[in-house]
Amino acid sequence: EVQLLESGGVVVQPGGSLRLSCAASGFTFDDYTMHWVRQAPGKGLEWVSLITWDGGSTYYADSLKGRFTISRDNNKNSLYLQMNSLRTEDTALYYCAKDANLGGHYFDYWGQGTLVTVSS
């Protein structure tokens, strides 16, 4: 059974930093591209970032402007999101999602999310 378990979400002050983690199991982690998607409270979905199976390529939403860095450790079956210079508008539930590998970047499994609150 595919499982994705996010962690690391906390309350942090504006300008602060945070590292989110996603522990994957139930599939061959290093065969798949992985994603982060976020959802502000009561709002819609926003794709955040993608990393290819080997970490060789990464992509980000324009709104992040170099503040976030996605990475992975295939030996630990783990995905990460380093978040710097956090802003109140980064407050959201952050989901880790597995790429479906169906010829396009669709997300077939999602974690339950970890909540990041940016507030003074």
Place this chain on the structure above:
Amino acid sequence: DIQMTQSPSSVSASVGDRVTITCRASQGISSWLAWYQQKPGKAPKLLIYAASNLQSGVPSRFSGSGSGTDFTLTISSLQPEDFATYYCQQTNSFPYTFGQGTKLEIK
């Protein structure tokens, strides 16, 4: 960035009804489109990929169509468990973008 616009933003319907949700892209995306269902407090679920392909395990009452800029998600006969929010998403080009969502409510 490609803007995805869904309509309607909300719709009320009854069990057994046929419902269609529309998604329009601000530029052509070929068939690089997915539909997701999200229930309150839950993660989204992939329903349709590549505009018209049914994800494994998804009931056949769900169907998708379209290409280019105009897409539709149709639920042929609403079931109680289908009341949720639905999102389209384009994966034609970065950054990937979602529609604003369509909330399907019980009439």
